[in-house]
Amino acid sequence: xxxxxxxxxxxxxxxxxxxxxxxxxxxxxxxxxxxxxxxxxxxxxxxxxxxxxxxxxxxxxxxxxxxxxxxxxxxxxxxxxxxxxxxxxxxxxxxxxxxxxxxxxxxxxxxxxxxxxxxxxxxxxxxxxxxxxxxxxxxxxxxxxxxxxxxxxxxxxxxxxxxxxxxxxxxxxxxxxxxxxxxxxxxxxxxxxxxxxxxxxxxxxxxxxxxxxxxxxxxxxxxxxxxxxx
Numbered sequence: 001x002x003x004x005x006x007x008x009x010x011x012x013x014x015x016x017x018x019x020x021x022x023x024x025x026x027x028x029x030x031x032x033x034x035x036x037x038x039x040x041x042x043x044x045x046x047x048x049x050x051x052x053x054x055x056x057x058x059x060x061x062x063x064x065x066x067x068x069x070x071x072x073x074x075x076x077x078x079x080x081x082x083x084x085x086x087x088x089x090x091x092x093x094x095x096x097x098x099x100x101x102x103x104x105x106x107x108x109x110x111x112x113x114x115x116x117x118x119x120x121x122x123x124x125x126x127x128x129x130x131x132x133x134x135x136x137x138x139x140x141x142x143x144x145x146x147x148x149x150x151x152x153x154x155x156x157x158x159x160x161x162x163x164x165x166x167x168x169x170x171x172x173x174x175x176x177x178x179x180x181x182x183x184x185x186x187x188x189x190x191x192x193x194x195x196x197x198x199x200x201x202x203x204x205x206x207x208x209x210x211x212x213x214x215x216x217x218x219x220x221x222x223x224x225x226x227x228x229x230x
Contacts, residue, residue, distance in 0.1 A: 015054065019124070020121070031054075032108040032110075033105070034053075036058075038103055039100060041097065041099050042083060042084065043098050045065060045093075048091070050110060050111050051111050052085040053098070053108055057079055058102045060100055060101060060104060061073050061075070061077075061098070061101040061184070062075040063099060076178065085128075089115075145157055151190070151195055153228050153230055155199050156203075160221070160225060163218050170217075172217075173217040174218040176217070182200075207220060208224055209224070
């Protein structure tokens with residue numbers, strides 16, 4: 001038996017948080033649970049958007065193809081987040097590809113059911129607007145960061161944001177529970193691999209962060225914030 005939406009651990013910090021139980025139960029009866037391994041694809045750019053995914057656990061990366069043919073990671077989705085929801089209201093095609101970054105448990109909700117549920121339950125509409133406005137705010141902050149900050153500050157900012165969403169506090173530092181390659185970090189900060197490697201090395205030499213088995217630990221968060229604000 002699958003996980004009920006009522007008891008889902010992602011409910012407390014995700015889209016369904018605060019949603020009326022009646023609506024959650026209706027969604028629970030229409031969802032399709034999926035277990036995907038790292039590297040498996042949820043949807044690809046160009047595919048018709050027929051539904052959305054809610055992430056119970058694990059992580060998903062959203063990647064767009066650049067004009068030069070390279071893949072650029074634009075966002076990481078984790079527990080409680082949705083993926084594939086941007087284009088379902090207008091029957092559009094996905095403009096990015098979603099791939100599992102870390103083994104994930106997801107729930108797929110079809111567009112036809114979702115649109116009917118939105119018509120019947122105004123609270124669901126309000127939840128969508130709130131969720132989308134929150135994502136729009138995050139996007140605005142990221143654009144501002146790209147415009148006003150240099151690469152070193154953007155990297156520090158990314159590490160801070162990742163620690164807030166995916167961090168685990170330990171006695172000797174804050175562990176960021178996401179394994180990213182230098183290339184993926186470069187995509188998220190709008191730079192190249194060599195620059196990311198140089199600044200991460202500098203952060204490590206200054207004792208600001210540590211790296212163990214490709215996992216980053218923030219040792220001096222105040223110093224990282226100082227760099228981010230410069």
